[in-house]
Amino acid sequence: GAGVSQSPSNKVTEKGKDVELRCDPISGHTALYWYRQSLGQGLEFLIYFQGNSAPDKSGLPSDRFSAERTGGSVSTLTIQRTQQEDSAVYLCASSLLGGYGNTIYFGEGSWLTVV
């Protein structure tokens, strides 16, 4: 597709269950980012993939969160044993190269609600 695609767009899950959120970046983009936006809050950096480099995982809030990027394209963010405080919009973004003034394109987000 033409833009960054995320799925599911909405997910309601029970506390304690695992969830997987998927991101399809724009074809050819080497940089991929995951952010979290809680209700009324700013954008919290989670993880950043750049080409074949080791990802920057410094923003992952706990070891229940992990992400991978297969073949330099699709990325999956996994949240294990979900908690209510994990409820947020999870935004994926990609750019041709990391930062450096390249336009960074955001997906529409995956709205996660943990009940």
Add this chain to the structure above:
Amino acid sequence: GEDVEQSLFLSVREGDSSVINCTYTDSSSTYLYWYKQEPGAGLQLLTYIFSNMDMKQDQRLTVLLNKKDKHLSLRIADTQTGDSAIYFCAETNQGGKLIFGQGTELSVKP
């Protein structure tokens, strides 16, 4: 570590100028950005400035950068009700990681 700070709210009257301020801590920042988020919508890139520039103007938008004080501002001239949104300041360094501020909610009153 990297940190980006913004005031949370700004209210202006239609037709006035709006100035949204941002401070950052990373002295190795290379690019600084302004994004706009309208209610229920995704993030839209408004403009960006390279760290060796002091100013950038794009139609109604003027970005000012004071690198010594690590201060960035976005001025919107002739603010319209359609400019009501949350504005995010963001910075990136040579590593490419993009760090956002908390966002400033701009309210434009008719």
